[in-house]
Amino acid sequence: MTEVLPTVLLVEDDDAIQGIVEEALREGGFEFTSAKTGEEAVTLLKGRLVAYCALVTDINLLGSLTGWEVARAARETDPNLPVVYISGAAAHDWPAQGVPNSIILQKPFALAQLTTAVSQLLNERSVADLGKA
Amino acid sequence: MTEVLPTVLLVEDDDAIQGIVEEALREGGFEFTSAKTGEEAVTLLKGRLVAYCALVTDINLLGSLTGWEVARAARETDPNLPVVYISGAAAHDWPAQGVPNSIILQKPFALAQLTTAVSQLLNERSVADLGKA
Amino acid sequence: MTEVLPTVLLVEDDDAIQGIVEEALREGGFEFTSAKTGEEAVTLLKGRLVAYCALVTDINLLGSLTGWEVARAARETDPNLPVVYISGAAAHDWPAQGVPNSIILQKPFALAQLTTAVSQLLNERSVADLGKA
Amino acid sequence: MTEVLPTVLLVEDDDAIQGIVEEALREGGFEFTSAKTGEEAVTLLKGRLVAYCALVTDINLLGSLTGWEVARAARETDPNLPVVYISGAAAHDWPAQGVPNSIILQKPFALAQLTTAVSQLLNERSVADLGKA
Amino acid sequence: MTEVLPTVLLVEDDDAIQGIVEEALREGGFEFTSAKTGEEAVTLLKGRLVAYCALVTDINLLGSLTGWEVARAARETDPNLPVVYISGAAAHDWPAQGVPNSIILQKPFALAQLTTAVSQLLNERSVADLGKA
Amino acid sequence: MTEVLPTVLLVEDDDAIQGIVEEALREGGFEFTSAKTGEEAVTLLKGRLVAYCALVTDINLLGSLTGWEVARAARETDPNLPVVYISGAAAHDWPAQGVPNSIILQKPFALAQLTTAVSQLLNERSVADLGKA
Numbered sequence: 146m147t148e149v150l151p152t153v154l155l156v157e158d159d160d161a162i163q164g165i166v167e168e169a170l171r172e173g174g175f176e177f178t179s180a181k182t183g184e185e186a187v188t189l190l191k192g193r194l195v196a197y198c199a200l201v202t203d204i205n206l207l208g209s210l211t212g213w214e215v216a217r218a219a220r221e222t223d224p225n226l227p228v229v230y231i232s233g234a235a236a237h238d239w240p241a242q243g244v245p246n247s248i249i250l251q252k253p254f255a256l257a258q259l260t261t262a263v264s265q266l267l268n269e270r271s272v273a274d275l276g277k278a
Numbered sequence: 279m280t281e282v283l284p285t286v287l288l289v290e291d292d293d294a295i296q297g298i299v300e301e302a303l304r305e306g307g308f309e310f311t312s313a314k315t316g317e318e319a320v321t322l323l324k325g326r327l328v329a330y331c332a333l334v335t336d337i338n339l340l341g342s343l344t345g346w347e348v349a350r351a352a353r354e355t356d357p358n359l360p361v362v363y364i365s366g367a368a369a370h371d372w373p374a375q376g377v378p379n380s381i382i383l384q385k386p387f388a389l390a391q392l393t394t395a396v397s398q399l400l401n402e403r404s405v406a407d408l409g410k411a
Numbered sequence: 412m413t414e415v416l417p418t419v420l421l422v423e424d425d426d427a428i429q430g431i432v433e434e435a436l437r438e439g440g441f442e443f444t445s446a447k448t449g450e451e452a453v454t455l456l457k458g459r460l461v462a463y464c465a466l467v468t469d470i471n472l473l474g475s476l477t478g479w480e481v482a483r484a485a486r487e488t489d490p491n492l493p494v495v496y497i498s499g500a501a502a503h504d505w506p507a508q509g510v511p512n513s514i515i516l517q518k519p520f521a522l523a524q525l526t527t528a529v530s531q532l533l534n535e536r537s538v539a540d541l542g543k544a
Numbered sequence: 545m546t547e548v549l550p551t552v553l554l555v556e557d558d559d560a561i562q563g564i565v566e567e568a569l570r571e572g573g574f575e576f577t578s579a580k581t582g583e584e585a586v587t588l589l590k591g592r593l594v595a596y597c598a599l600v601t602d603i604n605l606l607g608s609l610t611g612w613e614v615a616r617a618a619r620e621t622d623p624n625l626p627v628v629y630i631s632g633a634a635a636h637d638w639p640a641q642g643v644p645n646s647i648i649l650q651k652p653f654a655l656a657q658l659t660t661a662v663s664q665l666l667n668e669r670s671v672a673d674l675g676k677a
Numbered sequence: 678m679t680e681v682l683p684t685v686l687l688v689e690d691d692d693a694i695q696g697i698v699e700e701a702l703r704e705g706g707f708e709f710t711s712a713k714t715g716e717e718a719v720t721l722l723k724g725r726l727v728a729y730c731a732l733v734t735d736i737n738l739l740g741s742l743t744g745w746e747v748a749r750a751a752r753e754t755d756p757n758l759p760v761v762y763i764s765g766a767a768a769h770d771w772p773a774q775g776v777p778n779s780i781i782l783q784k785p786f787a788l789a790q791l792t793t794a795v796s797q798l799l800n801e802r803s804v805a806d807l808g809k810a
Numbered sequence: 811m812t813e814v815l816p817t818v819l820l821v822e823d824d825d826a827i828q829g830i831v832e833e834a835l836r837e838g839g840f841e842f843t844s845a846k847t848g849e850e851a852v853t854l855l856k857g858r859l860v861a862y863c864a865l866v867t868d869i870n871l872l873g874s875l876t877g878w879e880v881a882r883a884a885r886e887t888d889p890n891l892p893v894v895y896i897s898g899a900a901a902h903d904w905p906a907q908g909v910p911n912s913i914i915l916q917k918p919f920a921l922a923q924l925t926t927a928v929s930q931l932l933n934e935r936s937v938a939d940l941g942k943a
Binding site: 483486487490491503505506507508509510511512513 | 749752753756757769771772773774775776777778779
């Protein structure tokens, strides 16, 4: 597979968590692009230079956009995009603020949970997407 | 079961569809309360006079609230409330605007789809709720 | 289909609920056998005169066996038997006392929930069972 | 809903079963078109005069096509079409011959199983399809 | 994440398997506590010094408690606790003795199966638990 | 676990992909046997010298058999065998050509997707198989 690996868009402003999540994605065989703010993430998504395979976003972000808003903007660009939220205190808002078919991970979580969450959503996504061809 | 039957909150401003959905719910053994606008529905939900078992809501409603907003308000009151959206043209917004673990029915649909959708969500809901006791 | 219809074993000692559930099963196209106690139900299951397609059992029963115990005995006879529990106050014990791949309905429930629950479990069951042939 | 109801394509050469299944679909609020052979069914599917919402097909059919082949032809026309197989003796071939995301009902089955199977597949289908808009 | 990692309670009396499972959990980013007997495990669960994120238990254990009993005791303390059973010969008792929403791994299994099983159950658990906040 | 590890049958004629997939399986704790053609794979399956735990197959293969045909032959030997397809351009045929309860991975995919896919199918498989004992 000399082709480009599937690329996750990671939105996380905490350097320590960003480093840990990047390491987990790398070991799972994913590429990734990291954004520090929701504004950056939305710019990347709308720019469509890369077809991201999934969005992993913290809820509370620097800047004015929350992770809830980033995910909605992402789904407007790609309605089937797998979304994994990372959250501390805001997790109880997921039933009202989350997008359908998303997974929320409450901190602290094990890295295997993250790669399994992304992989599960991607494996299910394939099915829906294949029907489009 | 002399107890009160589970009561669905139906939000629908089209009289014809309202009548058909009410008939399907009645045959499935559900009670229901019908609201014409999202504002009425939110008032009923926040009043908490009845513990609704599920929300069935059209997307485009008279008044200023959409079905998307009614569902979010409902989930703020009851984070596990089963939600079934009824939609015509707005269905493609569901991946971005819908709440998690909801079902959307695109018109036209068969009445068996509606009662199956409400029943499935309710049967799954029990599991999560039982853990709370 | 002149063949015998699939037969549900119903264990319920409350005459009113028994009548309602029987009516729902009949309308859904199921045959049924009703037992008043867990002891009767276990005798019928072990006698194997009929291959029941599913067990629907109340939790609190006359006699010394509870619905939890009836379901375990039933699964020892048929490890894939679909099980639906009906419960009032005892529902919070399901996470600890229920058998896997079962559904619990808390009273009051709509009759559509019952037929959907039995049908869902049966439709999933077919898959596992077909592999055996 | 003055719109046309969702229409199931039923492929069944046994008049008695055809009548029973049609009755169940009608009560569930579905329209249906009945074909006696796989050849007729494939002609209807490829003609695209009606956008069928689901295929319900017996396995053993008059003519040279089996239900397995009808389902594959149908999925080539509509890759997300819900498929429910009805089968007597041939059910054990489903793991090798069935299409993905299909349900098989072994005779005898209760009519509630059929309408629940079609409704479940349709309700899940909506989700995948909405993303396409 | 300077916070404590999620901690699995492992109940296994075979030193070789214990070592292998601990290694898999460590690589997946989980902490763990190991107990040799069901009695120890139950004491740890009831002591509530640590909020375990999941229970991984062998079925046949030294002492008088089986893994089936440990899991039931654990669910009485935490009704949503993810449970993964490890089993050799006793696996056929799972349909009758297991708790709902559990996974059973038959020996021999690959380590990826174990971390995927724990992660899947944890990721699903979050959803149910978030509704409680 | 001195017992033999679960063994995946891998069918892949591209040496580079074969190497990558083998590495992922090894890290996940699986044994594997690699075949270059569908004919080899079918011979191995029918020979029954090893009880493979899963089939991972590319779609386009050297020789006259496609991955679709290998999977059908495999399911005739073992109706519950977990099947994961790897595909580039042929992925849109999965809805018509795939077997039930299979997963398709479109290239390029991350290795975590592959081990998660095999593990998910295996973990679900256990349940169905346990009922047979």
